Amino acid sequence: MTDIIDDLAGLDASASAALRGHRPDVVASAQASYDALLPAALDADPVKDFGLDLRLLVALRASVLEQQEALVAHYAARLGDAALVDLAVSGPDRGLGLAASTRLRTILRHTDRLVLRAASATQSDLHALQAAGLDEASIVVLSQIASFVTFQARVVHGLRVLAASTSIATSNGVTR
Numbered sequence: 001m002t003d004i005i006d007d008l009a010g011l012d013a014s015a016s017a018a019l020r021g022h023r024p025d026v027v028a029s030a031q032a033s034y035d036a037l038l039p040a041a042l043d044a045d046p047v048k049d050f051g052l053d054l055r056l057l058v059a060l061r062a063s064v065l066e067q068q069e070a071l072v073a074h075y076a077a078r079l080g081d082a083a084l085v086d087l088a089v090s091g092p093d094r095g096l097g098l099a100a101s102t103r104l105r106t107i108l109r110h111t112d113r114l115v116l117r118a119a120s121a122t123q124s125d126l127h128a129l130q131a132a133g134l135d136e137a138s139i140v141v142l143s144q145i146a147s148f149v150t151f152q153a154r155v156v157h158g159l160r161v162l163a164a165s166t167s168i169a170t171s172n173g174v175t176r
Helices: 004-009 013-020 024-037 052-066 069-079 082-090 095-099 102-120 123-131 136-166
Strands: none
Touching (some): 004 013, 013 136, 052 102, 095 102, 102 136
């Protein structure tokens, strides 16, 4: 089974087992969250107004804000649309963000808030999302993705630090 966090951290099976093998339930839950929030396709998703491209845009924006190159590369490749990648990189108030729809700018601003200063979110922020056309289910999905990618970034960073400090070999054959 492919594990996205192992892949992003550059861990081979042996390194993964050494660093994460003691909590297989946590590893499985993290992968299940990824698969549920950012699947390969959204065939029968109940949140129809928050499609895969939008989900990947949020994931990419969160990755950019977290300054995690592996996550940025992963989500940019999955998104595939150069204009949306540029929008995620520039953000809501610069570059392509200035020409984006109110809905996209509001989504990106909320992503920024959740990643950079989650405790500052207020009821008025939720009202802004609703005014931009998001229903409650879409707001929950947006929040879950921003939070999950932030979690991913921290786990990937931590695993790389642990692998380096314990001289565990990574999948590219380099001992860290």
